[in-house]
Amino acid sequence: MESRDYLKDISEIKDLMNKSSRFISLSGLSGVMAGIYALIGAAYAYWSVSNSHREYLILDGLVFKLILLDLFLVALFSVLTAIFLTTRKAKKNGAKVWDASSKRLLINFLIPLLSGGLYILIILGNQKYGQTGALMLIFYGLALINASKYSIGDIKYLGFIEIILGLISALLPGYGFWFWVLGFGLMHIIYGTWMHFKYDKAKY
Template sequence: MDSKDYLKDISEIKDLMNKSSRFISLSGLSGILAGVYALVGAACAYWLVINYSQGKLLLDGWVFRTCLLILALVAVLSIASAIFLTTRKAKKNNEKIWDSSSRRLILNFLIPLVVGGIYILIILGQQKYGQTGALMLIFYGLALVNASKYSIGDIRYLGFIEIFLGLICAWLPGYGFWIWVLGFGIMHIIYGTMMYIKYDKI
């Protein structure tokens, strides 16, 4: 066995170790759907605010509660689609859906997300909601970057983009709604399409 064979074996071992420590069955299609849900939800919320709240979102009004319900529905649909499509992809590739790598992925994703969600609820309770969109983007981006160590490395770049957009949103709060739409809607569709072409469409 010459040096080329040794290098080949080492490369194969490295690939196997990398796959065993990462959950790589994430579906690009779920990213596309999450973006579509976000755009539809944003359109519904925008229509409500313009037509029933004179363009201003008041915390004590039914429009605000409806917008929160729409946001929750977008999150539930996105999570449900991700679970369904990722499970289907894992079964197709004969991979386990629930193992140590997927548990690490979920844990590292949820830590920044839950902390961010609690913080946002606290400031909403204090009627300080001007930076809500920025905080959602920043904490979501941090969650993606944190989880990327245990999944497809490409999601860290989406995380960096979300963080960057969150900072811009904090700097330009008057454009918060549109930057939120860009981050959670359009960027998800772009990212999901790229991942679908790269990993799913074989």
């Protein structure tokens, strides 16, 4: 009996240490909403380029600026929604939103993401558009994997999927737009739904 209690105490201590070192208040619904925003943004981008009367997705002039604005708005709404839903979940769980674990998560997520974002802006400035979608997927996947060490570990699997999609997209540059839709749109919705029912719904 004492041995069982001892093992139970060790398990509880390990669980507390894991929670204290990881930010586990991420909301699965924020992933779903990010996917929806991505699909809406992709639909607008496709419509804009199609109406530019070009055979391929070549961006220049006003269309290029509109696509950049479209991407910015998708990212902005995704971040704001994630902050809102994550804050609400943290309050329900009696957890802090901004602490050492969330700071570590944010730093490790932003390092590869910002590095990739700056690199993409550089190549866009050189009017090289072909690998943009692939690079977005790859750097985003790396950011998820890097951040998973300080959050819900399962997000690394989404990171692996994003990287794989990015590499396939690099091999098939003519389909980069559709791989972007698959990675940032559909995969976010599918993975966010799974995370919601595994981590969020199970607690209520």
